Amino acid sequence: MPSISIANCDLQLPIYGTINRSFKGAVLSSATGGRIASASRNVTVVQALKDISLEIRSGDRVGLMGHNGSGKTSLLRLMSGIYEPTAGRVHVEGKVSSFINLGLGLDHEATGYENILLCGLMFGLRHGEIRSLTPSIAEFSGLADFLDMPVRTYSSGMLMRLVFSIVTSVHAEILLMDEWLSVGDADFVAHAESRLNSLVDAAGILVLASHSEETIRAHCNMIVRLEHGEIVSVERLPALDTAVPESPQQTA
Numbered sequence: 001m002p003s004i005s006i007a008n009c010d011l012q013l014p015i016y017g018t019i020n021r022s023f024k025g026a027v028l029s030s031a032t033g034g035r036i037a038s039a040s041r042n043v044t045v046v047q048a049l050k051d052i053s054l055e056i057r058s059g060d061r062v063g064l065m066g067h068n069g070s071g072k073t074s075l076l077r078l079m080s081g082i083y084e085p086t087a088g089r090v091h092v093e094g095k096v097s098s099f100i101n102l103g104l105g106l107d108h109e110a111t112g113y114e115n116i117l118l119c120g121l122m123f124g125l126r127h128g129e130i131r132s133l134t135p136s137i138a139e140f141s142g143l144a145d146f147l148d149m150p151v152r153t154y155s156s157g158m159l160m161r162l163v164f165s166i167v168t169s170v171h172a173e174i175l176l177m178d179e180w181l182s183v184g185d186a187d188f189v190a191h192a193e194s195r196l197n198s199l200v201d202a203a204g205i206l207v208l209a210s211h212s213e214e215t216i217r218a219h220c221n222m223i224v225r226l227e228h229g230e231i232v233s234v235e236r237l238p239a240l241d242t243a244v245p246e247s248p249q250q251t252a
């Protein structure tokens with residue numbers, strides 16, 4: 001059963017070569033969501049997350065809310081293993097598919113088809129599995145002959161179609177998403193929405209960061225609110241139509 005266990009985690013991100021003594025530093029510090037402090041003369045440290053504890057079990061649909069810079073993306077990155085906590089412990093059980101930094105793994109000189117192969121390998125699939133998934137990825141993307149062209153020739157909407165089609169073709173037990181996706185033109189958005197919904201239904205755990213309370217209430221059964229890198233509240237919502245199994249929940 002997939003699960004995410006986070007215990008007393010801090011995340012500090014160093015920024016090198018910044019001016020940290022000046023009026024500018026003081027203004028920055030009050031204007032951002034995270035907390036800025038000087039580690040040494042040339043290193044500024046942002047406290048992106050502070051003392052985060054959260055238990056997420058199979059069946060949980062967690063919505064992360066908070067102002068700009070409150071730590072939503074950092075928390076997703078911590079769960080995905082992109083960041084190691086500077087203090088505390090993160091334990092993740094299950095296959096994670098993350099919709100964070102979509103497109104980061106693409107090789108822009110390679111063709112669409114080559115990128116399907118590369119991304120598939122990155123997701124831990126075998127050649128045979130990728131070969132059998134390729135026709136449906138190609139069809140869903142609607143990119144047709146463009147899949148034989150280098151990805152650098154794609155428009156941003158075409159790039160999103162390709163990445164979305166690849167990412168959603170892989171079954172995940174844990175889905176981490178930074179904002180609900182809106183990709184491409186109106187036709188593709190409707191098409192993508194239903195594919196995404198079935199992916200979410202099949203996943204054991206969803207963690208979705210969003211500024212839209214409406215989106216979160218439509219897809220989640222639990223809202224975690226962050227402020228300045230700390231969890232300020234955990235709210236349980238009534239069961240969703242998708243009949244998510246109840247699971248014991250620890251609040252932070």
Ligand SMILES: Nc1ncnc2c1ncn2[C@@H]1O[C@H](COP(=O)(O)OP(=O)(O)OP(=O)(O)O)[C@@H](O)[C@H]1O
Pocket residue numbers: 013014015032033034035046047048066067068069070071072073074075
């Ligand atoms: N790569 C980084 N290097 C340094 N500081 C960072 C980095 N990424 C985020 N931060 C800082 O960590 C804090 C939390 O940022 P994060 O991106 O997690 O917030 P967020 O809630 O996702 O914001 P938004 O709603 O604007 O996407 C902010 O103060 C931000 O400046």
